Amino acid sequence: MPHTHPPHLALIPRPDAETAAPPDSAAFRELEGILAGQQLRAVFQPILDLRGRAYLGFEGLIRGPEGSPLEFPLQLFAAAREADRLLELERSCRETIFKAFAEQHLPGHLFVNSSPTSLRDPAFRNGTTMDLLRDLGLTPSRIVIEVTENQQIDDFPALRDALLHYRGLGYRIAIDDLGEGFSNLRMWSELRPEFVKIDRHFVHGIADDPLKFQLVRSMHDIAETSGAFIIAEGIEREADFTTIRDLGIACGQGYFIARPTAKPPIQPEKTALSALAAGQIMVFPNASAGSGMATARNLLQYITPISPLAPNDKVYERFEMDPEIQVLPVVDDGGTPVGLINRHNLIDRFARPFRRELYGKKPCTMFMDPAPLVVDHQLPVQEVSRMVSRASSHYLQDGFVITENGRYAGVGSGQALMALITELQISAARYANPLTQLPGNVPLNEHTDRLLESQSTGGAAFAACYFDIDNFKPFNDAYGYRRGDDVIQLLGRLLVGVADNRRDFVGHVGGDDFVILFQSDDWEERCAKALRQFDEQILNLVEPEDLRRGGFAGEDRKGRPVFNPLPSLSIGAVRVQPGQFHTHHEISAVCAGAKKQAKKQPGSSLFIERRRPILSPAGGIGLEEIDGSGESPQSDGNELVEPFLP
Template identity: 90%
Template sequence: MSHSHPPHLALIACSDVDVAEPATSALNEALTGILKQQQLRAVFQPILDLRGRAYLGFEGLIRGPEGSLLESPAQLFAAAQEADQLLELERACRETIFKAFATLQLPGRLFVNSSPTALRDPSFRNGATMDLLRGLGLTPSRIVIEVTENQQIDDFPALRDALLHYRGLGYRIAIDDLGEGFSNLRMWSELRPEFVKIDRHFVHGIADDPLKFQLVRSMHDIAETSGAFIIAEGIEREADFTTIRDLGIACGQGYFIARPAATPPTQPEKAALSALSAGQIMVFPNASAGSGMATARNLLQYIAPISPLAPNDKVYERFEADPEIQVLPVVDDGGTPVGLINRHNLIDRFARPFRRELYGKKPCTMFMDPAPLVVDHQLPVQEVSRMVSRASSHYLQDGFVITENGRYAGVGSGQALMALITELQISAARYANPLTQLPGNVPLNEHTDRLLESLSAGGASFATCYFDIDNFKPFNDAYGYRRGDDVIQLLGRLLVGVADNRRDFVGHVGGDDFVILFQSDDWEERCAKALRYFDEQILTLVEPEDLQRGGFAGEDRKGRPVFNPLPSLSIGAVRVLPGQFHTHHEISAVCASAKKQAKKQPGSSLFIERRRPMQQPSPQEGVSSDDEVLSAV
């Protein structure tokens, strides 16, 4: 169900009902009158097939009489729940929607919501609904039943059997509001629906939210594996619509496409069609390192715990039986961890004369650490690492206890923690530069390939611009690496500022090298701004005496004193047109050549490579009349 419109719905007492105010006797009377006099109103919201650029169908929604106490679907279903008339209301909704859909002769499929309880309604299964559809000239093959999980489902086999009955009649099945209910993913696995509707929470703001983006992309991958079609609900912004389009999701629904209406449009409206036809692709939100998703659960190793009442002999036997166990968690009957016993500590104590005879029968709590480090399974590994580093040194050796809802879940070792942190740092360096947090080589190459794929399919051309700081190494040597880092961060902020975050992808490939993949038509003006801004802002990082001299003293590779000009910015640019390039490697090579040409110019400059790849000059050749050089003022 799409929450772009007020809470509904056609055939379900949705979760909004649970928080609605209890219906009064007046509302009960109003509900009875509405049902008897058939005063329900149907409205329809289109569902757009993004690939076919036409409406796949319409979702049938319900409203009470206009201006009445029960016009709101939330109030309507709250009153029905209070009066124990939910099935009667759902049945009336179903008939109202079917009749209105047939009367309007709307094309495509009709999506109607049903609670699991309504699916067992005798009037739905005894042929009455089939007779109604037949009389209206509709076939079950045009009807999609949206199963909404408004209450916990305990009997999946029964629900699966019910849906098997409807499938046998020709109906199609959809899961509504994926991500909102009690066990949506299990529903997907058990029911194998033809359509899956992603809850609007995950769709609204997806263009800007890396986590939502990754979650929806994962849902899309599952759909591809299971053969289901994804419908993204609650699309209200063009940026979200374009992101959904570029993810390859099949269908969309929401205010940006069309609002619910008693007489909905049968053809997509201009805004949606324009967004579909736009040749430019969205810059996906940057999930940078991806390490934020790693938690203590990634470190969890389950070791069967021992009771606080167990004797030390029992602990010794456990260690002897399994040489791999380095620690043994002590957990009480309620599942609460109370201590941790270190293997070497216990064995060392028992190795002393008569210690085992004296203490073997004593409770194991005698030799345990009564205050182990305890972390929740959802705690990010970075936070776990900080806790371990700040605690006593023995925690790194002993490890820590991992809990879930306060109950013992397993243990984690300091060695495993350090290995994971190192792995995440290596991975992070490939996906995001640690200094600027801008995307690194991997996402940059992926976005270039997306642009090339879009270009080959008729999309818009783009420009690739390589940014490099002149005289950076001498400046770094003279001023120190901290000031050098300041220059790199300055350039990173500057480039983010001149780029359009929706159209232009800013990447940091390492050191003082940056790349922008421009889809903005005015990319040359933006590059000119970057040159001007850099020349202005670099002055704030130069000492006054060097500013007066127009440069700074340094040494060449042979140790001889030299005078270096102040850092400047060189940009090598190439316009990528259809048929010119096939891989990001080819573009990178041409950009690197263009950057070398820019660096030959004094001061900050932009060199635009206008020749085709096969016409590239050798390093000894100069600038041709086809190329363009722009120097900063």
């Protein structure tokens, strides 16, 4: 796998090989000896079919003589480039890999990197390679040509025609390093390759990076449409491997699956097979709170600025030529913004008698706002909105200047800012709670359905736990909504802390209601920890007098004075076994019932629903008692409530 690991694993060097130091005469002599003595060595890295749980094939990689200065491809190909022998080296690499692959009788496909230049090499197209494959007992249909974009593609039509020629001979095509080069998306569109390899940059860390996750998911969607198989390169961590698996990506390659070796195993190793067979699914990185990723750059509109020395007549002409421009940025020769000129302000001044004759030749700085609002392109849009709202009202009309590294990048309008903020708020209402930024109802339901779907194919049981704060409304009424928000945020942080962020999904369904979908085996202990921590930390949000009294004064619905206990935490839990539930609606209904049972207990408590669900003919859901008692043992404090024990 060329780029997944150190450069010595590559057959064709990456662009950074261009920066390698020119080889000395010893390197030239070493290269001559390698080519003359056929001293190249082939190593192979398996490519795993994640669905079939078997190797799809192997990528052929090259090395020079062990211990020599040209053992690694970076130096090897740099020497060949300086000696103008790249094509000769690539021919030797192909022959070495083909022979080693055939000698070991390796199964599946053989992936071979090929530069755009080598694809037009007459020695590749004159039948010599076909004769070699025939002598080795290999068919072109087993060979996958990986187009490696390590050179600038000057003649795309010629490259396309060359690849179509090879496809006509039976070879298969793969685009390597999707996302790294500048023309592989075009090749994907025009050539419809059988395989597309995603660059390791987008794969490494995908389990924790919402943006990488969304990009790879989009690539996967395109592959599904075009009929291509995606191969995720650079898989080094189990978490990334599991995320790729759960995304439905067809194939994977990387150190976690297998390292390159001269004699690779023909069966997948136990580590990868165990990860494939694991019944638990990954919690996808939370891109639903993506409103936090929107920055001033999302609002950027580039308007060609004007110099501070330009006359007002020049500004007037710009406004006349382009009626869509409402403001004109004034930027000095160094790229520093110095002001904004408002269209209506200038035209209004010029509309008065003799004003244009008097001021037309004067510098435009005369009518500009010398103190415009300036924001960096990386500033979150929420912060931009706060700055605009706190500033003078004309900033909302004039907009603001957007800079990058202190230099003018463009302008943003108040209208575009308000539109984006509104869009983000609508999205947040569906996908993330704006108070805690935790996933909301939509992603929670999606993850529940993923868990249920996983159970239909052998997935493990999980626990759905509904968290609710007791006496929250009276507390909110007595202490004010600001303190109430503090309690909700406290619980949100607490739940994130007790959950395993890769196995347990934490959702905020609204108000003081939260849900955790636990795949952790010790979920009951985690719930008990949440109860203890809530009881300890809520004390910091209660006034000392109420702490001494053990509660706070309030009024009931009829306005009569009442004494309310301090807020506590109730948890209703349901153990979801395979085959018990079919939709997230059913799980939600049983969780709500369990939560009601927990709230009947004094203080913080956990109620675990152990009755079996029964679906009614009308589509409702009931519960069947296991022990017939129907009695729930009493709980005191943080004692776990476990009714219906068999």
